[in-house]
Structures are given as structure tokens and as C-alpha cells.
Amino acid sequence: MRVLITGAQGQVGQELTRLAPADFSVIGLGSNELDISNPEQVVSRIGEFKPQLIINAAAYTAVDKAETDSERAYAVNAKGAENLAASAATLGIPLLHISTDYVFSGDACTPYKETDPTGPTGVYGASKLAGELAVAKVCTQHVIMRTSWVFGAQGNNFVKTMLRLAQTRDVLGVVADQHGCPTSAASIAKALWSLASHYRNNGKLNWGTYHFSNMPATTWHGFAEEIFSQAVALKILTKSPQVNPINTQDYPTPARRPSWSVMDCCLIEEKLSITQSDWQDELREMLKGMAI
Ligand SMILES: NC(=O)c1ccc[n+]([C@@H]2O[C@H](COP(=O)([O-])OP(=O)(O)OC[C@H]3O[C@@H](n4cnc5c(N)ncnc54)[C@H](OP(=O)(O)O)[C@@H]3O)[C@@H](O)[C@H]2O)c1
Numbered sequence: 001m002r003v004l005i006t007g008a009q010g011q012v013g014q015e016l017t018r019l020a021p022a023d024f025s026v027i028g029l030g031s032n033e034l035d036i037s038n039p040e041q042v043v044s045r046i047g048e049f050k051p052q053l054i055i056n057a058a059a060y061t062a063v064d065k066a067e068t069d070s071e072r073a074y075a076v077n078a079k080g081a082e083n084l085a086a087s088a089a090t091l092g093i094p095l096l097h098i099s100t101d102y103v104f105s106g107d108a109c110t111p112y113k114e115t116d117p118t119g120p121t122g123v124y125g126a127s128k129l130a131g132e133l134a135v136a137k138v139c140t141q142h143v144i145m146r147t148s149w150v151f152g153a154q155g156n157n158f159v160k161t162m163l164r165l166a167q168t169r170d171v172l173g174v175v176a177d178q179h180g181c182p183t184s185a186a187s188i189a190k191a192l193w194s195l196a197s198h199y200r201n202n203g204k205l206n207w208g209t210y211h212f213s214n215m216p217a218t219t220w221h222g223f224a225e226e227i228f229s230q231a232v233a234l235k236i237l238t239k240s241p242q243v244n245p246i247n248t249q250d251y252p253t254p255a256r257r258p259s260w261s262v263m264d265c266c267l268i269e270e271k272l273s274i275t276q277s278d279w280q281d282e283l284r285e286m287l288k289g290m291a292i
Pocket residue numbers: 006007008009010011012013030031032034035036037056057058059060061076080098099100101128146147148149150151155156
């Protein structure tokens with residue numbers, strides 16, 4: 001089966017390419033090879049490669065910048081997703097699309113279910129929600145996978161920021177009143193390949209919108225402490241900085257951050273047999289790769 005991966009140079013895109021099962025023929029295109037916001041380019045690239053399934057890992061992910069760059073955020077996250085969905089629908093092939101917990105307001109205190117009302121508070125979340133709606137409307141054969149707090153060996157993410165700061169700082173203040181589930185890019189890639197394999201073997205999937213993250217829930221502060229503890233154990237760091245808990249108000253950002261990003265991932269297990277792994281194990285795997 002031929003699979004086209006968009007955003008192939010991103011955190012998830014690179015893991016999708018690295019972890020592609022040998023029995024798939026994979027074409028991974030970075031933004032320089034396929035700009036998903038360009039409808040003519042989408043049609044021509046898809047016509048050229050004739051994929052039998054598309055995985056969209058491309059997105060405008062600069063949450064703060066999106067507040068002043070909303071046109072571009074919508075061009076990629078909404079129109080870009082729609083362009084891919086339209087091409088997939090024309091060809092009668094599925095689109096596996098990645099979305100985010102930012103489609104919710106982040107004010108809850110119990111894990112978000114797929115049926116909970118959305119209510120993004122910033123441009124990034126609103127543009128991703130517009131993308132979800134377009135995909136669901138235009139392409140029946142779709143899976144939208146909402147995930148959260150993505151980390152991996154490639155690209156920029158919280159783990160790499162913490163490791164970098166630890167080189168020069170003895171004391172760090174890290175937000176302790178935002179709750180979420182860190183999720184490795186590798187585990188997202190594995191889940192998506194599992195869906196692709198199921199589709200290839202059965203010619204169908206339980207199409208729809210699903211939540212997927214690693215578990216259990218923590219805070220950025222809890223995540224930072226675990227990163228430093230594992231990095232010291234693996235000798236990536238000689239010592240851990242002191243990690244002081246701070247509040248969101250002590251770390252102002254242009255885009256509001258959700259205080260609650262935790263999602264209920266029961267549905268994806270029930271309907272698509274995708275189970276949640278532990279982010280601490282996923283983190284160890286990532287750090288082991290960096291320690292070599
Ligand atoms: N990162 C997180 O914490 C997080 C959390 C929840 C959900 N998600 C979702 O997970 C998915 C993957 O995110 P990620 O963490 O892998 O993000 P990422 O590392 O920022 O990768 C996104 C990729 O998309 C590419 N891209 C941007 N505009 C494009 C365009 N017009 N056409 C084609 N490619 C374009 C980027 O290329 P350039 O760098 O060249 O622009 C980048 O390589 C996204 O849907 C994101 O919304 C991420």
C-alpha cells in the first residue's frame with residue numbers, strides 16, 4: 001500500500017517515516033516539497049504519487065505566533081487539511097489526520113471525551129478545529145486523532161527545552177497548575193501505522209474522531225522532574241537542576257494555555273484497539289536514543 005505522509009520533517013512526521021512498516025511504500029514530503037495550503041500543489045503531488053492512504057502530520061504549530069499570524073495558521077491548519085481531505089475524497093482513499101486538545105477550552109477537571117463540546121481559546125486551537133470540521137465534512141473515510149503534549153527526539157519540544165536549560169541553569173521554575181498527558185511522537189506514529197495496517201487488511205476502519213495520548217496525567221512540573229531524573233540516571237546530565245513549581249500567571253504567554261489537557265482515550269481502545277502506553281517508558285526510550 002502506498003502511503004503519503006505530509007509534514008514529514010516534523011516531530012511526528014519523522015517518527016512516521018522512521019517507524020513505517022516494511023510492507024508499506026512510503027512517500028514522506030516536507031513543507032518544501034508539498035505545501036498543503038496550496039490546493040494546486042496538493043492535487044498535482046497526489047496525482048503524481050497516487051497514494052492509497054494519506055497521513056497528515058503537517059500543521060502550523062507555533063501556538064503563540066498564531067495569535068498574530070492567524071491567516072497563515074488557518075491557511076495550513078484549516079484550508080490545508082481541507083485540501084488534503086478533498087483530494088482523498090476524490091480518490092476514494094482515507095485521510096488520517098492529527099489534531100489537538102487545544103480544540104477544547106481547557107477549563108474542565110475530568111478527562112475530555114470526544115463528545116464533549118469544543119471551545120478553543122486561541123487561534124491555533126480554533127484553526128485546528130476548523131481543520132477537523134473540514135476533514136469530517138469533506139472526506140467520509142477519515143480518522144482524526146487528537147493528541148497532546150507531544151515530545152520526541154526530533155524537532156522542538158518540552159523535553160529538549162528542559163535538557164537545554166539544564167546545561168546552564170541550577171534552578172528552574174516550571175508551571176505546576178496545567179495538567180495533561182505527555183505523548184511521544186513515536187507512540188503516535190505507531191498508533192497511526194496500526195490504523196493503516198488495519199485498513200489495508202480489512203478495507204475499512206471505524207471512521208471518526210478519537211483521543212489518543214500516553215498516560216498517566218501529570219503537570220509540566222511533574223514532567224520536568226521526571227525528565228531530569230531519567231536524564232541523570234542515563235548520564236545525559238551530570239546533575240538535575242532544582243525544579244520549582246510556579247503558576248501559569250508567573251509565566252505569561254501570548255496565547256492562553258489550557259489548565260486541563262487530559263483526554264479520555266477509552267474510545268480509541270474500544271473501536272480501534274489502540275492502547276495507551278506510559279509516557280515515562282516512552283520518555284526513557286527517547287532518552288536512551290539520545291544517550292547512545
Ligand atoms: N507538538 C505538540 O505538542 C502537539 C500537541 C497536540 C497536537 N499536535 C498535533 O500533532 C501534529 C504533528 O505536530 P508536530 O509536533 O509533529 O509538529 P511540528 O514538529 O511542528 O511539525 C509540523 C510540520 O508541518 C510542517 N508544515 C507547516 N506548514 C506546512 C504546510 N503549509 N505544508 C506542509 N507542511 C507544513 C512543518 O514544516 P516547517 O517546519 O518547514 O514549517 C513541520 O515540519 C499536528 O497536527 C499538531 O497540531 C501537536
